[in-house]
Amino acid sequence: MSALPFRLREGSHAHLNDLRIFKGVEAWVFDLDNTLYPAHTNLFAQVDVRIRDFVARLLDLSPETAMDVQKDYYRRYGTTLRGLMEEHGITPDGFLEYVHDIDHSVVAPDPALGDALAALPGKKFIFTNGSRRHAEKTAARLGVDGHFDDIFDIVSAGLLPKPNREAYDLFLGATGVTPGRAAMFEDLARNLAVPHRLGMRTVLVVPQGTREVFREAWELEGEESPDVEFVTDDLAGFVAAVAGAMKA
Template identity: 70%
Template sequence: MTVAPFIPSEGRHLHLHDLRVFHGTEAWIFDLDNTLYPAKSNLFAQIDVRIRDYVAKLLDIPMEEANTVQKDYYQRYGTTLRGLMEERDIQPDDFLDYVHDIDHSVLEPDPDLGRAIGLLPGKKFIFTNGSRGHAERTVERLGIAGHFEDVLDIVATDLEPKPRRTAYDIFLQKTGVSPARAAMFEDLSRNLAVPHALGMHTILVVPTGTREVFREAWELEGDDAPHVEFVTDNLTGFVEKVAGALKS
């Protein structure tokens, strides 16, 4: 008997991919901010404000000008931190400590997500351009910390940020993950281009019910590009369906 393919329809896109392509996946890689928690929580918005504040104080410029510098560095270098390092020769520790000094209590525990991730076979990793401390506080608040093998943060990748190829190479070297047996979840399309080229399955996580979020337009360009295999606005539901497909 021929089994009909499972066609996912999460989000505002219909990607004609059979979820059974995840058979053989041994490593599940999750971005942190606006991926493991919903963008509507505005947790990352706190970081965004503190980055702008840091830039304004460092360069002694008005907040409006600091915002322009922040976004320019972010676009050209992958992170504002990398731009400040290359153009202003700053040390990263103070920056990382300052911008991640935020209120994580705005996050609601997410036991359903934890259960869903627990259904996936193999190892799970967090791969973030943020700091390890921020990642650990975030997943502890969400109640999902116990599901992850390790956290690879911006320090672990020698301050090389996604989407730079070097960051992914370092991740793979340190974790021993085989790209052909891995899947990556991200909220930024551009951060999935290298994983897809390396052979990973790629999943773009967009805000619940909409792709209209408070980001620059260039950030969301390419969400229907070939390097994006799946799009979902419900991470928990998507992971549950993947786990279900793997059992079938």
């Protein structure tokens, strides 16, 4: 077991290191932020600050109070944007443009991830609560943009964020993905509950040594949930191992 090129913990419904469970998967669905790239790049930290500043200006709040409002909306609505729409009636365009106007150059190319994605049989999708433009820029910086068949963003989801069931239904309808022949990779356990119950294989991506720094306690809940089948802190290594297991 120690020879595996990635760290893997057993999920409640998965045999440790048995990647044969992925045989038959034809669609691979990846979250974007803190999943396709590691949290220690601090890319999403930039978005976080921009969201706080947007809330502060919109509601005329101090930065500290704005952060409290931001996190409250995120926890209750799935995204701060959804909370602002529900409670203050804002339109999304200005928000999405402002909060994703960040420096994407902090994301380093990941050729190992590109090679691993190329080895996976079937279609690959990015499913994000962010914007398409943000996903495109991030994937391009990683050097993996050519490996994805499509990006399904918050606008495509009718501005309904994961973990809302409707967002997943819209994704499935738009892409034609069959849940029983799909796998989903996420950095938040709560976003894997619906996919698992729909029949998808589920993988929680946990960057080693960073989760406790970049996550609040409520976001860590569910890591031991039966909806989480595999947990890894090395996405490229895990994907490469899955591709290898499918060829074996």
